[in-house]
Amino acid sequence: MSTPLPDASGPEQSLAGALADLARDLQREQVPGDVMAQSAASAVGLVPGAEDASISLVRARRHVLSAAATSDVARQFDASQGEFGEGPCLTAMYTELVVRTDDLAEDTRWPRLGARSDELGVRSMLCFQLFVHENTLGALNLLASKPAAFDEESEAVGAMVATHAAVALAGAQRFDHLRTALLNRDVIGQAKGILMERFKVDADQAFALLTRVSQDRNVKLHVLAAELTRTGSLDR
Known part of the structure; x- marks a missing residue:
């Protein structure tokens, strides 16, 4: 008597398939901004309890940038964290890999942000550190309008989404840097040809x-080369 095959249509298999599709889709993206936008949108669809999402970047530990957001609410919330210099997103970037709050209005860790949570329409948050690279930090933020919207399952699924996002973003950034280097090399070559x-x-x-002109003018070499190819002059 043969053993029946396991059901491949259960929730675990469906989630695994969705995450595999997400990983493939993200790996095809070559622009960091597109990776972040797709990651945020996918997080809302996959993580239980998530209503909105954003990916925040902090540069020089001061300037908060909402690099991708699924709604104006998520974007405004990032701006508020930057304004107050506190919030679960910043805590996830600076000190903890994962931060969850069941009710911002009652959470004493971020009192100023909590006082504005009702106005912003955000009560629950779940944040994951994506990367720390030189002076830039990144986090995936999930938001909900009701208290206690996230649970252990949300954390587990969110962590998997964040991992896929971080890997794909690192690859896209390397590609972007390579593409920039190749473009810079080409424009410098054109500028050299003009001078020759x-x-x-x-x-x-x-x-x-x-x-020499780059040093004299304190202008990056590729910027100077682009100026020469565009105008025909070094303006020296």
Whole structure:
């Protein structure tokens, strides 16, 4: 007698399939902004209790930027955390990998933000640290309008979404840096060609001239090269 195959349509299998689809979709994205936007939207669809989501970036530990948000509420909440310099998102970035609050209005960890929670329409939050890179920190934030909207299942699913988002974002940032480097190399090459033709110098001499003007004007080399290819002048 053969053993029946396990049911592949249960909630665990459905979640696993959805997460696998998310991972594949994110890996296809090559622009960091698109990765963040898709991650935030997918988190709302996958994490139990989530109504809105955002991905926040903090640069130099001061400036909070809502890099992706599924609604104006999420965007305004990020702005409020930046205004007050406190909140579950910032705590997740600075000190804890995961932060959950069942009721912002009653949570004493962020009193100023909690006092505005009703006005913002946010009572529950679940935040995950995405990355810490040099002076930039990132977090995935999930929001809900009612208290105690998130539970252990929300944390488990949210952590998986955040992991996929962090991996895909790291890959997209590397691709973006590579693409920028290639574009910069091309525009510097074009600028060198202009100088070689104009002054009858070789490639090394043209590059030395670009470098000297870049230092004199305190302008990045690729910016100077782009100016030369656009205007035909170094404005020196």
